[in-house]
Amino acid sequence: MIKNAVASLMVRLHHLPLAAPTPTYRRHHHHHALRLLRPASASARPVAAAAMSTAAEQAVADQKRALRTEVRKALKALSPDQRASEDLAIQTTILESSWFKESKRLCAYISCRQLREVDTSKILAECLPLNPGQEELAKDLYVPRVEDKNRNMRMLRITTMDDLVKNSMNILEPSPVDASGNDREDVLSASSPVDLFLLPGQAFDRTGRRLGRGGGYYDTFLLKYQELAKEKGWNRPLLVALSYSVQIMDEGVIPVNSTDVHIDALVTSSGVIPISPAALERMQ
Ligand SMILES: Nc1nc2c(c(=O)[nH]1)N(C=O)[C@@H](CNc1ccc(C(=O)N[C@@H](CCC(=O)O)C(=O)O)cc1)CN2
Ligand SMILES: Nc1ncnc2c1ncn2[C@@H]1O[C@H](COP(=O)(O)OP(=O)(O)OP(=O)(O)O)[C@@H](O)[C@H]1O
Numbered sequence: 001m002i003k004n005a006v007a008s009l010m011v012r013l014h015h016l017p018l019a020a021p022t023p024t025y026r027r028h029h030h031h032h033a034l035r036l037l038r039p040a041s042a043s044a045r046p047v048a049a050a051a052m053s054t055a056a057e058q059a060v061a062d063q064k065r066a067l068r069t070e071v072r073k074a075l076k077a078l079s080p081d082q083r084a085s086e087d088l089a090i091q092t093t094i095l096e097s098s099w100f101k102e103s104k105r106l107c108a109y110i111s112c113r114q115l116r117e118v119d120t121s122k123i124l125a126e127c128l129p130l131n132p133g134q135e136e137l138a139k140d141l142y143v144p145r146v147e148d149k150n151r152n153m154r155m156l157r158i159t160t161m162d163d164l165v166k167n168s169m170n171i172l173e174p175s176p177v178d179a180s181g182n183d184r185e186d187v188l189s190a191s192s193p194v195d196l197f198l199l200p201g202q203a204f205d206r207t208g209r210r211l212g213r214g215g216g217y218y219d220t221f222l223l224k225y226q227e228l229a230k231e232k233g234w235n236r237p238l239l240v241a242l243s244y245s246v247q248i249m250d251e252g253v254i255p256v257n258s259t260d261v262h263i264d265a266l267v268t269s270s271g272v273i274p275i276s277p278a279a280l281e282r283m284q
Helices: 002-013 054-079 082-094 119-125 217-232 275-283
Strands: 103-109 140-146 153-160 164-166 173-174 196-199 203-205 240-242 265-268 269-273
Touching: 054 203, 082 119, 082 240, 082 265, 103 119, 119 140, 140 173, 140 217, 153 173, 153 217, 240 275
Parallel strands: 103 140, 103 196, 196 240, 240 265
Antiparallel strands: 140 153, 164 173, 265 269
16 A cells, blocks of 8 residues: 555656765765765755755655655554564563663663554663662663754753653653753763664665654764764764554655654564664674
């Protein structure tokens, strides 16, 4: 169903020149993942900043919207049993992996049942200290907080699930200050790098394309983080998305533009799909 609807869109839009076709890992296997991002030079930026100024950009936006609608339907059609078994398999794969165990600092999303997102509750619980005094066993965990509709999202540190409150979109997020009135640590002002990002999304493919909810929050944030990491000379974190089976698309189905950040790997109920050279190296 998804394939058909999207295939017909693809046929119609196929001949439209994209403003900036994003290379895929498959075609550029030898490159480091960072090199695949569009350079943040003045000459490369105006396309993104000009907010869908060209027909091709508008076509991509329309295609993305159509694909989101199809995936939303497919997710709604998943039975609770199917979801629960995929949720468990995905989280178990992550929790048992060396790359998760070795990660000391993570950015992760707080899954939302209503949005049919892959559950992250077991992973979050594993990151947070069990009891006061056991902090050394915990990982530093940063989670998203939407600041405005202008693609501004921060990743703030939490130490307990009690740090979260429901926002207007019914998603749990950290309040900007903690119970003692101190500002929560923003990952962009932290002094050490993040090892791992666990990313949500609507659709993914085996070449590293990721379709989000359309806010541009993650793409904007990841670009900022990558600029910071480059400035500081930090290793790039692994960008890993969690996906139900119905969210994995055939190659070429997910439309992309110049601001879309590619993921390093996908975790599905069948296991890890490493995509980038970094993932192939670090995730076996
Ligand atoms: N768990 C989680 N947290 C997150 C995100 C996310 O995707 N998942 N975000 C990632 O950006 C940011 C929040 N962005 C969001 C964007 C849209 C919707 C939402 O409810 N969308 C509806 C449709 C809205 C509409 O078009 O009318 C939907 O997708 O069904 C929620 C969060 C930050 N936090
Ligand atoms: N780094 C960026 N700079 C400027 N505009 C951006 C950037 N990233 C995304 N946008 C814009 O944000 C809007 C939404 O982008 P898009 O549809 O790709 O979001 P998404 O991938 O679904 O969302 P998310 O990144 O939150 O998962 C688009 O108009 C896009 O051009």
